[in-house]
Amino acid sequence: MKLSTILNFVILIFFTLLFVNDFFPDTAIAAMLTKKIILLILVGLVIIQLAFDKGRYKRLSKKAYIGLTLYTVGLWIVLTLLGGQSQIGLSFTSPLFYIIVVLLGLDLIRLSRQTKRDQTEEKAK
Template identity: 30%
Template sequence: MNIKSWIPFALIMSSFTIIMAYDFFPGLNNLLSVPKQVIILLMLLIVLLGFFVTRLRKTHSPKSDLLWSAAFMSYLFVLILVFTLIGGVSQVGLSLSSPVLWLVIAISVIELIREVKNLRVEETK
């Protein structure tokens, strides 16, 4: 992958990191005030980049899609883990003890495994 394909990923991850930091540590708003308009703009940026990131790439590769999915899921899980370990508490209920979080992770892992198997079958044809 070239550097151009990592720029949207970095923007999406940076936006998620900021939003989740404000969720896990609401006291950050006292330290560094971020207006609600900026948070809303970050959410819109995430949505728009998510829609257009595949359209901007000239080559569509199932392997790169799989890599993006795995990297995104892993990053969010590690982010929740790190924020929890350093003492953050999610205001919206994201926590390692939440069965909903583990269900979403399990479904995502199963889907990734299914995609890997499909990709292997296609490569052998």
């Protein structure tokens, strides 16, 4: 397995821990790993990832973008349904949630149109 893939997976794990820590601040995990520590680890991992990629810009595939978006929104919903309450105000019943979902939907539509346009240009060549 490539180091880049492992780093991405570890970043996703710490991102999930950050969400769990926000929704359930009184758990044992939250006592051991505070939000500041998790954020420092995430920043460090992202810096390592950027250094590993040597400044090359890698665009996320459409599938990966959709998967990451659905994972984040799904995590948000599941943690709320499990009885967690976000310390920074994220909640399933918040208008901010619906605004973000609409914006992500519009961005996915934009990405889909861009992909179709790129495929059409490739066929024309």
